[in-house]
Amino acid sequence: xxxxxxxxxxxxxxxxxxxxxxxxxxxxxxxxxxxxxxxxxxxxxxxxxxxxxxxxxxxxxxxxxxxxxxxxxxxxxxxxxxxxxxxxxxxxxxxxxxxxxxxxxxxxxxxxxxxxxxxxxxxxxxxxxxxxxxxxxxxxxxxxxxxxxxxxxxxxxxxxxxxxxxxxxxxxxxxxxxxxxxxxxxxxxxxxxxxxxxxxxxxxxxxxxxxxxxxxxxxxxxxxxxxxxxxxxxxxxxxxxxxxxxxxxxxxxxxxxxxxxxxxxxxxxxxxxxxxxxxxxxxxxxxxxxxxxxxxxxxxxxxxxxxxxxxxxxxxxxxxxxxxxxxxxxxxxxxxxxxxxxxxxxxxxxxxxxxxxxxxxxxxxxxxxxxxxxxxxxxxxxxxxxxxxxxxxxxxxxxxxxxxxxxxxxxxxxxxxxxxxxxxxxxxxxxxxxxxxxxxxxxxxxxxxxxxxxxxxxxxxxxxxxxxxxxxxxxxxxxxxxxxxxxxxxxx
Numbered sequence: 259x260x261x262x263x264x265x266x267x268x269x270x271x272x273x274x275x276x277x278x279x280x281x282x283x284x285x286x287x288x289x290x291x292x293x294x295x296x297x298x299x300x301x302x303x304x305x306x307x308x309x310x311x312x313x314x315x316x317x318x319x320x321x322x323x324x325x326x327x328x329x330x331x332x333x334x335x336x337x338x339x340x341x342x343x344x345x346x347x348x349x350x351x352x353x354x355x356x357x358x359x360x361x362x363x364x365x366x367x368x369x370x371x372x373x374x375x376x377x378x379x380x381x382x383x384x385x386x387x388x389x390x391x392x393x394x395x396x397x398x399x400x401x402x403x404x405x406x407x408x409x410x411x412x413x414x415x416x417x418x419x420x421x422x423x424x425x426x427x428x429x430x431x432x433x434x435x436x437x438x439x440x441x442x443x444x445x446x447x448x449x450x451x452x453x454x455x456x457x458x459x460x461x462x463x464x465x466x467x468x469x470x471x472x473x474x475x476x477x478x479x480x481x482x483x484x485x486x487x488x489x490x491x492x493x494x495x496x497x498x499x500x501x502x503x504x505x506x507x508x509x510x511x512x513x514x515x516x517x518x519x520x521x522x523x524x525x526x527x528x529x530x531x532x533x534x535x536x537x538x539x540x541x542x543x544x545x546x547x548x549x550x551x552x553x554x555x556x557x558x559x560x561x562x563x564x565x566x567x568x569x570x571x572x573x574x575x576x577x578x579x580x581x582x583x584x585x586x587x588x589x590x591x592x593x594x595x596x597x598x599x600x601x602x603x604x605x606x607x608x609x610x611x612x613x614x615x616x617x618x619x620x621x622x623x624x625x626x627x628x629x630x631x632x633x634x635x636x637x638x639x640x641x642x643x644x645x646x647x648x649x650x651x652x653x654x655x656x657x658x659x660x661x662x663x664x665x666x667x668x669x670x671x672x673x674x675x676x677x678x679x680x681x682x683x684x685x686x687x688x689x690x691x692x693x694x695x696x697x698x699x700x701x702x703x704x705x706x707x708x709x710x711x712x713x714x715x716x717x718x719x720x721x722x723x724x725x726x727x728x729x730x731x732x733x734x735x736x737x738x739x740x741x742x743x744x745x746x747x748x749x750x
């Protein structure tokens with residue numbers, strides 16, 4: 259047992275070291291990204307005859323990623339020799355022999371060092387791979403890349419307008435960044451604007467820019483402040499089992515990486531977002547439940563044959579339900595911002611209908627190649643209610659190949675749109691599944707625990723009721739027996 263505990267402690271220590279190395283590498287990488295783009299960084303990491311383009315800082319970052327350099331100022335060889343001379347000489351390890359069939363001290367130390375080196379190499383490869391993927395995504399969409407040639411910056415004494423890059427199609431390196439444009443150019447309505455990103459000047463299409471709000475960033479409520487009453491409300495709104503009825507589904511815990519989300523996860527995620535984001539509950543913003551959309555499109559599709567699905571009574575009931583769904587959807591589509599999650603062919607996409615400043619429609623699909631089935635459903639839904647064509651998808655972010663994180667991406671897009679509608683322009687981040695994967699894990703565990711608590715309460719209440727009935731029957735029988743005994747005594 260002691261050996262197992264020691265081994266477990268060593269493993270934990272190694273994990274902490276590897277995490278610290280990766281964290282420091284990411285920190286250095288972020289610092290470098292503020293001054294250079296990804297292409298320059300990758301080129302700077304490749305050794306060449308002329309040396310690195312980025313100089314000693316790129317070399318420092320590369321060494322830091324590999325775990326060979328501790329965070330701190332870059333030292334020259336002379337300074338390193340002086341520092342080494344000042345340090346006391348380390349004691350040499352004693353060459354002990356193997357004991358009890360185990361490894362000696364030197365062998366243990368050598369194996370430990372080799373394991374640490376392997377972990378550092380893996381961390382470096384992982385960071386470089388992520389960097390290459392980000393570079394590929396940033397250059398994937400042809401419409402996203404701004405003009406290669408630098409545009410003229412606004413004049414020094416000219417009036418300026420502060421703007422923010424708000425479209426993913428502008429590219430990942432520029433998404434969410436602030437800059438300034440000439441006020442005259444901004445008011446002129448020009449299609450292409452030259453933005454001074456400070457540093458650097460780039461050209462963007464006008465629809466990629468917005469005037470940032472002066473409101474502070476919105477902070478979401480923590481899961482710890484979620485009361486039991488609010489948990490039960492989330493269960494009811496997400497059509498899950500709750501107190502007072504046996505209808506609905508049991509809560510299922512999603513995968514840790516946010517893949518393959520179910521209808522209940524999307525509904526619970528929206529309900530949690532509505533509760534946790536300040537001001538969202540009072541706003542005219544809604545998300546139509548995915549099962550309602552699926553049921554409506556299935557019955558409204560002219561190719562669907564209803565005659566063979568049931569008898570006349572069932573057809574009448576289905577027709578009445580469809581009328582109720584249509585009225586409900588028409589009412590929901592009058593709000594300012596509407597999200598329509600679309601599920602088809604084991605894939606989630608998102609249709610966004612916005613009425614702020616005029617009717618606008620956006621469509622999101624996180625696959626590398628757009629899903630045709632989801633697009634057909636979105637086109638049918640949009641044409642049926644608003645008689646509008648479906649535009650091309652407006653996102654440049656893509657889910658990793660081979661994963662099912664489409665639902666988490668849709669939730670992230672919903673959160674971003676809600677924040678912008680509420681005036682929060684400080685939280686624009688490149689979409690990923692990380693944030694919502696963690697939130698859904700914690701939320702569903704809490705809801706599952708609440709469901710089990712409700713079930714225990716029901717069982718205890720049923721047991722208490724049964725015990726009360728038994729006691730009442732016993733009391734009635736005892737009373738009846740006493741009356742009979744009194745009658746027999748009176749006769750005697």
